[in-house]
Amino acid sequence: MSTDNCGRDRSDHTTDGADGASWEEDWEDDYGPAIRATCRQIKLWREGAGLTQQELGDAIGYSLGMVSAVERARRLPHPDFLTKADRILGADGKLAAMKKDVEEARYPKKVRDLAKLEAEAVELGAYVNTVVHGLLQTEEYARALFGLRLPPFGDDELEQLVTARLARQKVFDRRPAPLLTFVQEESTLRRPLGGRMVQRRQLEHLLEVGRLRHVRIQVMPTESEGHAGLGGSLRVLKLKDGTAVAQNEVQLTNRFISDPREVQILEMRYGMIRAQALTPSESLAFIEKLLGEIT
Structure with a gap:
């Protein structure tokens, strides 16, 4: 994790989308x-x-x-x-x-570092407004998403990234289980990324994961007038040692934040986003409704 010219922690981890400034092999580090x-x-x-x-x-x-x-x-x-x-x-x-x-x-260092943070988290909350969150993606969805990246990934690189993304999902099997909450923008569920069959399987997977006792998935309706997340996707992780870090991302940039003042702001925004979204039970019913609309 490096530091920008304002003294804030930064990182270039892979985003939950498919973008990034570079995807060169980078095992030439601690490994x-x-x-x-x-x-x-x-x-x-x-x-x-x-x-x-x-x-x-x-x-x-x-x-x-x-x-x-x-x-x-x-x-x-x-x-x-x-x-x-x-x-x-x-x-x-x-x-x-x-x-x-x-x-x-074999996994990019960006992914390894992110997975380590997720492994240390006792609570993880994420709001996503462009795609389904990486921890919730099916293999087909992840492959379709990485396949859309411009400039395109090579075949080997694409498979490496898909494998690494799926490996991060081991966080769901951790014991004791962390609390995992997600708020998905409605548009991310309606977009048929990869085609209707990929979309159907992705929605089915959200229903499966959303029924786990330590997972809460919520939907932010497009028609909602109040919205605290218009500044973009964000993630807040509370770690085992009692500290917290946050993350926000835009194109080509994915920044991790450890400054307590900035983390507090994003925690406040995430709490408001959850309050403005559909409840977990309403959200699962909404996803089931969307699933029934796919032909």
Whole structure:
């Protein structure tokens, strides 16, 4: 997390939409030493087994170019690569044990940092006015959303981001369960992003998640005269240590805020947004009504 010229905390985490200033691979951070060590170990085990890169590639079903790129730490080894190489090279689990770190490094740092914050939250509240919140998105919806980004993502990059987004949804399974509240603008539910079938499945998923005891989903009707969220989407997270952080986002910028005064303002706005929205039970009934209108 960096600091802007006003002394406020900033970050470039991925947004719940598909935008961002850059999506370059960025595992070269706290995971860098572990990844480079893993790649060196693959090379050492291969040489110790007396195999060429081509021979190892043939044995595990990967190209010479991929084996070479992995050993030079130019590409992250897939978990399947590590499992097969471990077996062929007789590493007795030493290479396979690296799968967890490598898999986490595969996600953009923006996503990893956001997931860590969500894992620390005892309460998370979010208002979204453009798309369905990332924690609530189905795989099909997320893929369609990332597919709309301009300039477009490459195929591998798109799949990486979809996988990372779905991985964040482990927050719903945490125990003890955090309180998760969401307010969705009505227009985000009516937009057939990805087509009618994707929209139908997304609404069905909202109904499923909204019935969980630790989740509250509310809808902000378009016809509502009072609206405290016209300044844009926001999120407030209350953490285990008693502190709170907030987030707001616009195109290409997603800013996390730790200044207590600014967090307090967004907490106040979010509380008012929830008061102005439909109640959770009214919202589920509204979503069911929308679902029935889809043909």
